Every structure is written in C-alpha cells, then in structure tokens.
Amino acid sequence: MWRLVATAAARCPQRPRGAAVVQTHRRSRATVTRxxxxxxxVDALHRLSVDVQxxxxxxxxxxxxxxxxxxxxAGLLKVLGASGPVVARVLTLHPxxxxxxxxxxxxxxxxWASVCPDPRELVGVIEKFPASFFTCASHHAHQLDNVAYFRRxxxxxxxxAKLMAGAPQSFSRPVEDNEKMVVALRAAYLELGGKDANVNVWLQKLLSQNPFVLLKDPERLGRNVRFLAEKGFTSAQLLGLLSKLRGLVAELSPDAMRRALAFSQSALGCSDDRLCxxxxxxxxxxxxxEAVLAQxxxxxxxxxxxxSQILETPTVLELTTExxxxxxxxxxxxxxxxxxxxxxxLGGTKKDFEASCGKLQQRRERPMFNPVAPLRTDD
Incomplete structure (x- = not known):
C-alpha cells in the first residue's frame, strides 16, 4: 500500500501550500533587499566582474x-599591480x-609597504588574506605599534608580514598583550637551556610556523611546561617539544595531556620512560x-x-584511521x-608513500632473470 501511495505521489507532484507561502515570502524578501x-x-561591482550574487x-x-x-x-589594487581577475576575486571574497x-x-x-615593499608580493598577500589588509581604522594605531615592536x-x-596576514587579530590589539606572550616564550626557551644568541632565531621560526600562538595565555604555557617536567621530561626534551609542537603547548591543558598520556600508556603497556x-x-x-586516540x-x-611495533614507530599515530x-x-x-x-x-607524506608503493611494485614485477639476455660464454 505504501508503495502505491509513493508511486501515486511521484506521478502527481504537488507543492505543499506551506512551501508555496515560504517561497513567496522568500521572493518578497529578496525583492525588498534588492x-x-x-x-x-552593485553597478560598480558588476563592471569589475565581481560575483555579486x-x-x-x-x-x-x-x-x-x-x-x-x-x-x-579597485584602484588601489590596480596601482599595486593587481590584474582585473585578481581584483574581482578579492572583492568577491572580502566585499x-x-x-x-x-x-x-x-x-x-x-x-604594509614597511614590511612588504615589493608590490607584487603585497598583491599576493592581499589576494590570500584580504581581511588582513582591509581592516577597521580603529586598529591602525595598534598595528603601527605592533609592527614597530616586532621590528625591534x-x-x-x-x-x-606573515604574522600580520595570518593572525591579524594579534596586530589589532594593544602591543602589551603580544609582548607578554613573547616574554613568556623567550623565558621558556632560555630556562629550558636555549642559548641567548639563538633566541631570536628560534622565536622567529616559531612565530612563522604558528602566528596564533601570540593569542594564547602566557600563564597556561608556564603551567603546561611545569606539568610535562613533572612527568619526567628533561629540559632539553621539553625545549624540543616546544619547538616541534610549534607553540601548541600553550593551547593544551595539564588535565587533557594527563588523560592522553594515561590512555596511550595503557594501550601500549609501556613504562613511563618509554612513554616519554x-x-x-x-x-x-x-x-x-581520548576518543581520537582510541580510534x-x-x-x-x-x-x-x-x-611493540607502534612503540618502535610511534609516528603512525599521526595518521587517521582512514x-x-x-x-x-x-x-x-x-x-x-x-x-x-x-x-x-606506512608513514610519511602522501608523496613519500606513493614513491614507496612504486618501488615495492617495481620490485614485485621485476623478473629474477632476463630471459632474452645473451649468455656469457668463455671464448
């Protein structure tokens, strides 16, 4: 019976009255909006081939x-060297x-010219991060102060320039907020055995890899470092973790890390030292x-x-189950x-994995001997 009803409905489709009312309402709203x-x-955007719809x-x-x-x-972008299609993309993405x-x-x-003097490079930055360039006027003073601070x-x-583009929020706030995090990062680096002569190079690399670390809580960074030290990591190991995690230590919490470590140790059945x-x-x-680790x-x-295999090659835990x-x-x-x-x-990047599969396939298909090669005979 239900099949017959479904067939009949398919043959004589009728729009529900409520749906018609909603559709009419939407049209009226669109008309009012237009x-x-x-x-x-609208006309100016159309002339520039911007996707107004x-x-x-x-x-x-x-x-x-x-x-x-x-x-x-559009004129500013063209003066910098942007083509028509680039102007259209920028204004479509960030109207x-x-x-x-x-x-x-x-x-x-x-x-921006003070940190990115090449107009062509600046156009590339604007195309990828238009919201970082076209910002609110009230943030300009903070931007100036932050640029001067990081240049110092x-x-x-x-x-x-990468910091301004990737994490514009950090340049739109008072410079004192960024200074607190920078001081905390420098202090952690030096306290963990980093050399004073290398601290700026380390900091530069860290910020380029994760500009959002500036927006994190400096106190949380200190708590997390102390927690890991209590878990048996040496100062040198902690410095390595801080660098490898690109400052993500500042985003974690002792409780979350404690659960992740406990679950992993239980699954692997290993000692504290081996877990480190x-x-x-x-x-x-x-x-x-814990849910991700369990999966x-x-x-x-x-x-x-x-x-035992995971303990030998723990990087496989970076791969999703799929x-x-x-x-x-x-x-x-x-x-x-x-x-x-x-x-x-099993590990490595997609490119590395494909290369490994290619080699394995070649090795599998390679004949043990070449049947058409001439045999060597003594004269």
Missing part, C-alpha cells in the same frame, strides 16, 4: 551600506573592503583526545599491528605485509 541595495555599489548570498549586508568605495578599492575609507586604504598601503625584536620583515620517548617521536599525541589505536590493532586502512590495503596489493615488514612503509 530595492534597498546601494545601486552605485555570491556576495548577496554570503554578505548581502555589504550591498546595503552607504557610502561605499568600490572604485577606490567589506569597499566599506573602508580611502584614507584608511592608503594608511594600510603605507603600513629584529624579526625579518617577511615574518612580520614515544611522545618525543610523536608530539602530536599530546594534542589528541587510532583500534584502527592499527585491527590492521594487525602490535603494540589513511591507515587505505595505506595498509595499498601495501598489501604491492605484496608488503606490515605485520612482518615493519611500519616505516
């Missing part, structure tokens, strides 16, 4: 604002740019929740991997058994 749009803004769907409120400076924003006052645009241009630290201009070595080889273990251990054990299952099947197809051949072939 009527309220700033026609000058996409703006309507995602950030329609921008089209309602007055005044808007579409031509000024709020047209709400920035021309004076603010010029102020941003001069500020002798950070490379490229690094400062596992973490040093796979620092990401500290960042995973990854289950996936490896289900594939026939033993705890990746492990896929790679195990690929290796099996190449005649490789991870249970006897080891887990080294």
């Amino acid at each position: 009527a309220e749009e700033n026609r000058h803004t 996409k703006i309507r769907e995602l950030k329609g409120w921008v089209l309602l604002r007055t005044p808007a400076y579409v031509d000024e924003a 709020e740019a047209v709400l920035c006052h021309p004076e603010q645009m010029q102020a941003q241009r001069h500020l 630290l002798n950070l490379n201009k490229r690094i400062v 070595r596992v973490v040093l080889d796979c620092p990401a273990l500290l960042c995973h929740s 990854r251990f289950q996936g490896l054990f289900g594939a026939g991997v033993g705890a 990746i492990v299952n896929h790679r195990v099947q690929r290796l099996k197809a190449c005649g490789y058994d991870i249970r006897t051949g080891g887990l080294e072939a």
